[in-house]
Amino acid sequence: MTSKQRPGVDVKTGYDAWARNYDDMDNATRDLDATALRQTLASVSANDVLELGCGTGKNTAWLANQFGHVTAVDFSASMLNVARQKASAKNISFYQYDISKPWPADSTKFDLVTCNLVLEHIADLHFIYKEAERVLRPGGQLFLCELHPYRQLKGGQAQYVSRTGDSIPIATYVHSFAEFINEALAVDLVVSGVKEWHAPSDDMPRLLSLLFVKR
Ligand SMILES: C[S@@+](CC[C@H](N)C(=O)[O-])C[C@H]1O[C@@H](n2cnc3c(N)ncnc32)[C@H](O)[C@@H]1O
Incomplete structure (x- = not known):
């Protein structure tokens, strides 16, 4: 593992506090991620989908x-x-679970696993890739979209605004570009797409998205 830890409040505590205004505050990263997911997955066909760290939906x-x-x-x-x-359709099942623990899901159950703006809070990428590979069917895909490592190295970090108006950083890990790729290759996930995403005023990529296929 090559990740570096950045201090901040406990992740679950931080998001429990952020939930009240996560959807309402200006957040170019959140909005760009929505675009990245929709553009990338519009042409993917899948039946059973697992969304990791769904947040406010x-x-x-x-x-x-x-x-x-x-x-x-x-x-x-x-x-x-x-x-x-927000998302009350009958074909959605929500579960409260810590994805850094072994997943209570059958092997080869899913066609698609998505993970958006979550891995900066996970120390061990290898574990997430290994579980994703296990629960995917052969030919199934894993889509990740995360804060770009460049931006993390420049100090970018998830943070929420408290009731008193203070910006509170949430504990994160910096994963390098190489780590995102190599830890997936280590569990035999094949890279099928890499894209860097910019918001209109960005001078460097804001998000990194990766698509992997299980052989
Ligand atoms: C920045 S939000 C992203 C939410 C959503 N994916 C989105 O793109 O708007 C990160 C989410 O990951 C969740 N999360 C972080 N670490 C987690 C873990 N170990 N297990 C489950 N959820 C986790 C947080 O609770 C939070 O809802």
Whole structure:
């Protein structure tokens, strides 16, 4: 593991606090991620989808509209409460779960696993890739979209604004570009797409998205 830790408040505590205004505050990263997911997955066909770290459900309703069934997981009860109100389609199942622990999902159950703006909070990328590879069917795909490592190295980090108006950083890990790729290759996931995403005023890429296929 080559990740570097950045201090901040405990991740679950931070998102429980952020849930009240995550959807309402200006957030170019959140909005660009929504674009990246929709553009990348519009041409993908899948029935069973697993969404890791669904948060307030920004992407969940779109995934449910596009695909057969969405299993959406997050460990923050407050983020999940917002998601449940926003995305109430019958083909969505929400679960509160910590994805850094072994996943209670059958092997080869899913056609697509998505993970958006979550891995900066996960120390061990290898574990996530290994579990994703296990739960994907052969030919299934893993889509990641994360804060770009360049931006992390420049100090970018998830942070919320408290009730008193303070910006509170949430604990994160910096994963290098090489780590994102090599840890996937180590579990035999094949890279099928790499894209860097800019918001209109950005002078460097804001997001890195990766698409992997299970052989
Ligand atoms: C920046 S939000 C992104 C939410 C959503 N994917 C989006 O793009 O708007 C990160 C989410 O990951 C969740 N998360 C972080 N670490 C997690 C873990 N170990 N297990 C489950 N969820 C986690 C947080 O609770 C939070 O809802």
